[in-house]
Amino acid sequence: QVQLVESGGGVVQPGRSLRLSCAASRFTFSDYGLHWVRQAPGQGLEWVAAISYDGREKFYADSVKGRFTISRDNSENTLYLQMNSLRLEDTALYYCAKGHIVGATRAYFESWGHGSLVTVST
Amino acid sequence: EVMLTQSPDTLSLSPGERGTLSCRASQSVSRYLAWYQQKPGQAPRLLIYDASNRATGVPARFSGSGSGTDFTLTISRLEPEDFAVYYCQQRHISLSFGGGTKVEIK
Numbered sequence: 001q002v003q004l005v006e007s008g009g010g011v012v013q014p015g016r017s018l019r020l021s022c023a024a025s026r027f028t029f030s031d032y033g034l035h036w037v038r039q040a041p042g043q044g045l046e047w048v049a050a051i052s053y054d055g056r057e058k059f060y061a062d063s064v065k066g067r068f069t070i071s072r073d074n075s076e077n078t079l080y081l082q083m084n085s086l087r088l089e090d091t092a093l094y095y096c097a098k099g100h101i102v103g104a105t106r107a108y109f110e111s112w113g114h115g116s117l118v119t120v121s122t
Numbered sequence: 123e124v125m126l127t128q129s130p131d132t133l134s135l136s137p138g139e140r141g142t143l144s145c146r147a148s149q150s151v152s153r154y155l156a157w158y159q160q161k162p163g164q165a166p167r168l169l170i171y172d173a174s175n176r177a178t179g180v181p182a183r184f185s186g187s188g189s190g191t192d193f194t195l196t197i198s199r200l201e202p203e204d205f206a207v208y209y210c211q212q213r214h215i216s217l218s219f220g221g222g223t224k225v226e227i228k
Contacts, residue, residue: 035217044209044219044220044221044222045158045160045166045209045211045219045222046219047211047216047217047218047219050217059216059217062123095165095166100168100171106213106214106216106217107213108156108168108171108211108213109156109158109166109168109211110168110177112165112166112167113165114165115165
């Protein structure tokens with residue numbers, strides 16, 4: 001069964017940076033597009049960023065474009081999200097998710113981690 | 123950006139009843155739409171993809187239909203474990219989610 005384990009969350013002041021990691025196992029990591037999806041407390045789901053299986057294509061939601069960077073290390077089976085210039089509204093549980101089909105970046109989210117909580121607060 | 127509008131916000135039903143959830147897109151997404159179920163404290167679970175295909179292990183009481191801009195998730199007979207929040211998501215133009223429908227016990 002696919003395993004995705006997020007880490008790196010915490011409490012940070014507005015304007016500061018944080019990097020999330022997602023360690024993946026039990027599937028061929030380099031075959032699948034990967035995503036970050038977030039959920040603010042008591043709110044719905046928001047897609048944040050996507051990266052293609054080979055790391056060449058990256059897509060971002062308008063709300064994070066220019067501030068967040070998604071990347072991956074296929075040799076280490078790890079996905080990252082570098083978050084800069086954090087805002088209060090970035091407070092959320094950040095999920096790592098695996099795409100549902102080999103090779104596709106714009107995909108459905110077939111497997112999810114348990115999430116890493118990011119709190120932006122003064 | 124494609125906006126997905128789900129209705130109703132909350133659906134109050136009893137176990138054994140039929141549940142019908144709606145998702146409307148601001149422009150056509152063809153059949154590139156999925157449905158997820160999320161229970162409190164858990165990550166979402168993929169139920170339906172490409173409008174009408176059940177994901178692995180999803181019970182047959184869940185079915186999806188629609189194309190273009192109007193989609194429906196139907197739960198034929200609600201089981202106690204089906205009370206949760208349901209989200210639709212499209213992948214035709216970028217990626218986006220609807221706001222969710224909470225299915226609660228009446």
